[in-house]
Amino acid sequence: MRKVEVMLPGCESLPDVIQDISPDLDSYYLVKRLPVVELVKEEFVKEILRKGHFTGISVGTRVDNHTVVAVLPSGHLILSVDKDLYQELGLSGKPSKYTGRNATRFVVEIDLFNANHSNGKKQYNRVLWSLKDRLNLTFNFIFSWEPINEEKVNFMQLTRLWDKYVLEDLSIVSHTIQKTQTTVVPKLSHNQSLVSTPGDGQDVSSIYEYIGTISCDANQSFVKSDALVPWAALTVHGFDDSPVSWWRKEHGFHKNGCNLYTILILPDDTYWLYMAIGTDDECP
Amino acid sequence: MEGEFERIVLKSPQYHYMMVQLDLFGAKANFDSDLFKNLIMKALKGLHGDVGGSISVDIIRFEKKSLKSILRVPSIGLVKVWSALTLYSSHNDKPCHFKVSKVSPHLPSLSVNSRDFTSELLLEKV
Incomplete structure (x- = not known):
């Protein structure tokens, strides 16, 4: 993997596990x-x-x-x-x-x-x-x-x-903690419809866009969102130029070679796995 | 509850995100995101006329210093925006060009570019 991101909205102080993260990357x-x-x-x-x-x-x-x-x-x-x-x-x-x-x-x-x-x-x-x-x-x-x-x-x-x-x-991996000041966090619950009417800011693409704005450190003013509910997201970025991706299926590069996934963990221990695939990829 | 899951496949993303950088070949210009958007709209109108001008492009991130920016483009207008940026070549009679470094329907993927990895490792070419 190329990069891992952990996102914890509404979290004042980071848990120790994350704070002194030193992934065992000796190998x-x-x-x-x-x-x-x-x-x-x-x-x-x-x-x-x-x-x-x-x-x-x-x-x-x-x-x-x-x-x-x-x-x-x-x-x-x-x-x-x-x-x-x-x-x-x-x-x-x-x-x-x-x-x-x-x-x-x-x-x-x-x-x-x-x-x-x-x-x-x-x-x-x-x-x-x-x-x-x-x-x-x-x-x-x-x-x-x-x-x-x-x-x-x-x-x-x-x-x-x-x-x-x-x-x-290559075990010296850089590791940064970034505190983002954001006033609004989308409200998520496991029983909400993931493909609700577009534009209400609650469907899965909007939530993914929200995660993206945080990870790209972008201007968040256009994201519609709601009250603060804790959830966590873990994004793992793979390599765009990998010849394989999910389940040993072929991976290519056309307009893009997106190869990443996000695990979004909700408070009731349910989770969403968002697999982002590129233009030359088979649906996993 | 074990093993219960719902699978959703989203096939046509509403938006695409483009990471672009404006290169002015050393010329100095004082850009802010509004001016930058104006430039993009000019490029779009120049190549595609009013049809191009009607595409709503959002600047979701703009770096004043490096003139790097992330644009949000409706997927239906992606090709028009991309071509207009590619063919745009002068700003105030001075040469310039847009570099498109990454395009994706997934915004988080723009936070890292694995194709830069080599330069980070300072590798020589094989």
């Missing part, structure tokens, strides 16, 4: 010029991928005109490539859903947990050959890794595996 790293082949090697799959939640994405390349790669905790490596590169690559993939009849973009998905993805198997050798000997694709890659049940010692394994590459610690 949030950037590795420069990493060849993709490192991500498919059996040793990496066995030592790292299978032993925790590894999520990674290439940065600095764009999903609408470059090559983008992502690794999911489910053991899938997803490569989104243009036509020329796809033909050079020699791995089977599917045409992208968003390029029309004459596909100019292809998505290659490699299941790293598949039984055939191991030393000596044909499929494994083919992938290795494509990504190493045929095309040596390299990326700047960011990843987070949470080992299951095991201590951080495991990380040493990763540094040993990737000792040729520069690993940069």
